[in-house]
Amino acid sequence: MRRTVLQMAYAGSTVHIGCAFSIVELLSVLYRNHLRYPGNAPRAEGRDYLILSKGHGVMAQYACMHELGWLSDSDINGYFADGSNLKGLSDSRVAGLEVTSGSLGHGFSVGVGIAMGLQRKKTDQKVYAIVGDGELNEGPIWEGALVASHNKMDNLMLIIDKNGFQAMGMTDDVLALGDLCAKFTSFGFDTLEVDGHDENAIDAAIRQLWAMNSNRPKALIARTVKGKGVPFMESDNRWHYTRLDAQTYKEAIEAVEIHGTSK
Structure with missing residues (x-):
């Protein structure tokens, strides 16, 4: 998936690589083990909903959609080209993307609205x-x-x-968030924290939250590394807005292939 993200970023000469890499394992576990799409149809009636409120990380979701067969090789290689439907932010006109997001903060509220509608319909979605x-x-x-x-x-x-991190620096420097577990617990959520790159731990935490069987919403706080998978990108916030050139693309591809082999 990281190789696919790099292919897209290089083909389209686009940014937001680091913030896509930090959610690769989260998305992998969700699509593999938890999200239901009857008939493998991205707009199937009765599907579960994935809302990517941090819409600038959409290349990671495109990589999942490519694995599922919802996007073709030509879609990936033509990313951001004239006439492409795939943009640098989540766009609900693309089947498989539920919201148009990127203006941060509102995607979650859209998800709350969808959840409320499903709740009133009394579905198990x-x-x-x-x-x-x-x-x-x-x-x-x-x-x-x-x-x-x-x-x-x-x-x-x-x-x-x-x-x-966020676009302009470390989150603790821009506006400190404090203890997120305590915050969301105080807001009435069942809350767990997990290593956001350990797929087994992510899967177990998601199952544990649903198994609590309470009437509360759930919050999973995933500790991740921005730029995970390419050593020269990891925790280097310049890769929020830096574009790949021929040399850094080659080095990044080699890095993710070594990582994948060792894993």
């Missing part, structure tokens, strides 16, 4: 919403959390990509 930790600076996140808790939305799971 679930909603997963992925946000960045920098995104938690936005007020609509906390308004959405209050609504979810008040309405006992036990079909909703918020997943926080806690990579410690």
Whole structure:
């Protein structure tokens, strides 16, 4: 998946590689083990919903959609080209993307609305919403959390990509978030924290949250590394906006292939 992200970023000469890499394992586990798409159809009736509120990480979701056969090789290689449907932010006009996001803060609230609708329909469908930790600076996140808790939305799971960075620096320097477990617990969520790159731990935590069988919404705080998988990108916030050239593309591809082999 990281190789696919690199292929897209290089083909389209685009940014946001680091913030896509930090959610690769989270998305992999969700698509492999938890999200239900009857008939492998991205807009199937009865599907679960994945809301990528941190829409700038969309290349990681495109990589999953490619694995599922929803996107072709030509879609990947033509990323960001004239006429391509695939843009640098999540766009609901693309089958498989549930919201148009990138203006941070509002995607989660859309997910809360979807969860409320499913709750009223009394279905067993679930909603997963992925946000960045920098995104938690936005007020609509906390308004959405209050609504979810008040309405006992036990079909909703918020997943926080806690990579410690946002566009302009470290989250603790821009606006410190404090103890996120304590915060979301105080908002009425069942809350767990996990290594966001350990697929077995992620899977177990998701199952544990649903198994609590309470009437509370769920929050999974995933400790991640921005740029995970390419050593020269890891925790280097320049790769939020830096584009690949021929040399860095070659070095990055070699790095993810070594990582994949060793894993």
